[in-house]
Amino acid sequence: MRSLAAFFAGLTLGVGLIVSGMISPAKVIGFLDLAGLWDPSLGFVMGGALLVSAAGFAWAQRRGRSALGDEPLVLPARSPVDRRLLVGAALFGVGWGIGGFCPGPGLVGVAILSADAIVFTLAMLVGMALAHRGLGREPSVRGDRDA
């Protein structure tokens, strides 16, 4: 049942990425290209997503437990902004700007058999594993602290 719910969430998110146009690198780069011809579409993606997601998180947090299995929510702790967070986010943004892919659209693109998405995603998975090796020296901060 848990797996079915997770599958449905991934499926819905993937369809959302397709319908929104976020799987298109040109669309993403058009949004980031403030100095050229600017395509504000991704602002609408973000706005629509936040509208529903914020309501869902508010509800889940008020309940405090998962609907399936009645377990406590697994949410990242409220820790302060640190250098590691900002350095990581900065590197991610550079990669996002170069290829126009972030992790979700990369994976969805693999299933569309896009050669570009496959190359990107393989490199991304290698990058993630490399990061784990580097971060392994500080196990207390390894893993998904935020998401």
Add this chain to the structure above:
Amino acid sequence: MGILTSLPESTMTIDWANFTPGGALIGGLLIGFAAAFLVITLGRVAGISGIVGALLPGGGARSGDRGWRVAFVLGLLAAPGLAALSGIAVPVPVAPVDWPWLIAAGLLVGVGTRVGSGCTSGHGVCGLSRGSVRSLAATLTFMGTGIVTVWILEHGLRVMP
């Protein structure tokens, strides 16, 4: 090949031809629904880099914590099939840069999302939804470096078409 030799031709011009507010809004609502659904049913954050990353070597997902992650990724991979069956257009994603650039992009996104503990979905949607200051800082940072990167590549180095 001076980065600063060519200034942008214009300041902010809206690309009306490619602006798709309707699809963007509907797709965004679906993405938000997926994140809401996952946190309500399983109590988990729909951060794609975290869900995938934890499955990789050194990612740290315990054996009992892998099933839902695998199912979520399979759902993502099944999405184009469902979309196509539903009559939704599924264009093949094409990047504006060559493979060496794409490999660099993938490595940066992989390392960056694990070091920075999240990506567009984890920080930009879920984190902002629960009012996380860390996610706000991360989102502003990756948007900022993304904008600067595109500016350099498109208007400075003119690598992209």
